[in-house]
Amino acid sequence: MSSGLLVGRVRSAVCAAAVAAALALTGQPAPAAAAPAPSAPDTAVNRAFARAAAAYDVPRDLLVAVGYGETRLDGHAGLPSQDNGYGMMHLVSNPGRHTLERAARLTGASVAELKQDSGANIHGGAAVLRALADEAGLDAADRDRLGAWYPVAARYGASGGESAARLYADAVYDILGDGIRTHVTGGERVTVAPRAVRPERGAYAETEAVAAPTAAVDYPSALWNPAYSGNYSAGRGSAITTVVVHVTQGSYAGSISWFQDPAAQVSAHYVVRSSDGQVTQTVRERDTAWHARSANPHSVGVEHEGYVSDPAWFTDAMYRSSAALTRHLTDKYGIPRDRAHIVGHSEVPGNDHTDPGPHWDWAYYMSLVRGDDGATGTPFPTWGTDVSVRQQPSTDSARVASLPGPTSVRVACQVRGGLVEYDGYSNDAWSYLPDHGGYISNIFIDVTDAWLPGVPTC
Template sequence: MTSSLPVRRARTALCAALVAAALTLTGQASPAAAAPAPDPAGTSLDRAFASAADAHDVPRDLLVAVGYGETRLDGHDGLPSQDNGYGVMHLVSNPQRHTLEQAARITGESVADLRRDTRANIHGGAAVLRALADEAGLDAADRDRPGAWYPVVARYGAPGTDAAARLYADAVYDLLGDGVRARAEDGEQVTVPPRRVRPERGEYADVSTGAGVSASADYPPALWNPAYSGNYTAGRSAAVTTVVVHVTQGSYAGSISWFQNPSAQVSAHYVVRSSDGQITQSVREGDTAWHARSANPHSVGVEHEGYVSDPAWFTDAMYRSSAALTRHLTDRYGIPRDRAHIVGHSEVPGNDHTDPGPHWDWAYYMSLVRGDGGGTGTPFPTWGTDVSVRQQPTTDSARVASLPGPTSVRVACQVRGGLVEYDGYSNDAWSYLPDYGGYVSNIFIDVDDAWLPGVPTC
């Protein structure tokens, strides 16, 4: 349905393992104020978040977590998401939601600036969150507690069904617990130290998102969260012969919520989450989702959380979970496991989308679908408990040396220079990741050179 850019696993591999630091997180508190214009003195993303949090009395780390969960802090050059959301904070303008226009009214910023100017967009997002907090009755003491913002976050991100809203808010609070380490386009690093926050779910406390209660009838590992009935066609006019791979151009819960929006006029059968591969079904396989125009009658559409312009979304958990779903579909409908029958949205005749884009690793994905262990890489092999690896002094070195030590090194194959995703963190260069206790937390490997005897290469 939409477009996205995944990370292509190449012959070179960027290998990373992060050791999470135990850090404390202080609460954010400041008096509410009329929103000033974003600070023109600097371009720092960190300053923009701090200024917006202070102006609207929104916890800074919560504000970052909302933005990171929506867009990985990427404004996508002012281009809209699938549900017409803009900027780092995904301010939306569609027939059912008008957070973009609401932000303009509160802040006095123009709609054009809110779409394209990152600092204005962050202030706009903070302003909308504060307005929702006021509607929910949060007083100054409540606003000092990040956990009290849970219902506000749920309404901000996914105002469709309560189940989608809880999925969205839970993801934000997971980010607060795990921490955020993101690199902006200009190289600035924005961080949220990890701290477990007890979410005060309020009206969402009894809303179930767990399998077993809301499990899909077609694919039991998936959740069931149905699309609006006017966004798909009941029944099929042709046999299922194709699986179409999409990328959402938006967040997981936001996409599920969009399919529930009567104005969307789009849907997909399944949506796959980036962080852990969780799958939600929105349309029954026996019905015709509106996702790929000419292919709709004979295909099942599988959406993947993320954006074409940001390869960080395409995690190994997502690849593996999606491949398991596609294996299920090929078994159920007798679909050949080849690229003639498992296709990208961009490959369907009569479509104008580019997803899943040039970074989607088709070789790796198809190896998982076939279950043959082939492809260009095998993610996360374990090197053993007596191997530790340290980088050489030059950061562009393609080799590292082995050192004795007790650490088990886990390796993820990535294209050199691409984003590394591990344990909730991302980084775009192997040499940026820190050294812990004398052992570097990343390794660069040339797959053609078995330079470490007995160690499997990527």
């Protein structure tokens, strides 16, 4: 499915960087024979989802899908998103939205607990969803139907216009259609079985994800979903000479909605979706988006869905779609295709942001922008979800990271049943990530659960 948030391709350097990041969190490599730490029963994520769903009569799978669409079930160590949202369920506290404070009132948990504790955050998200369901008039029978929750999901995720709300809710129901099979911090597996759900859109049935005719866009393949007029400046102070690459620190639909919130005081010209590279324009190129301080007058800002700390968001579809957009901009405005004119947010003078961060693959991105032949090589065939990353090919070795998948990487690989041999190891269910530009090298991918039989070797 083109718009499911699970679909992705991660190149080998990015995957290796993901492992390096996972190891860096501990300050040292995980011991090869160490067993994963067990989750505490009272704070286990699956138990928290089950208890919250039962306590507030919210479908468990809808609750998981909302969280996955917001954060990939990553609490980001209590750090806020771009629009000041916290935890797996992205409970927000900003002038336009107060789901964090509302969750505190509904559950009795403190704001600090809701920010830092995953169990409390999940209960808070369920409480807010139930309160929104009550406001929408859902009775007990309605609450048993997944499709009936569509307007509730729309209100939970987007505070801007109705088009952004529909974009958000559509993403949640795409996730339900695709299913989820992922690991959260600590190694616990969280799953949602794929199922066909007919969304009952109600008042959103006549709303389109595009808020104006496509003639309004400057990039032909983009959707148009405009930012609030007070979040950018009309006109330009100088000629366009630069493209600035950003990471949203939030979801695609949530970021578009944030740009529509008068409290935001930020915007970008374009937002690119992780799953399939869909592009939405929110500010016309002739106007000055507020995205990079000193670079605003002479740049076009391109936001990419995801979080700086999690390279799984940086899919091949996103890289290729964004590169095509940047290539279009460089042609249109005569911008040189080099790193002096295509820059990260963190590289703009006077900025204190870190995006796109260490996991953004600049070499690959620029090769796509330039159209280098080397950017079109054949990747490793796509695996399923929940791909384990370990330090050696042994089922007893400690997991050091996981790839959410479906994932495609360039590796030394084999068909199922063929042997992989490296440094004395031999196994028929492992593939090895070689060194890429200094990234960690002795990493293996466990593909026993997710192999596509019959695929050729790389």
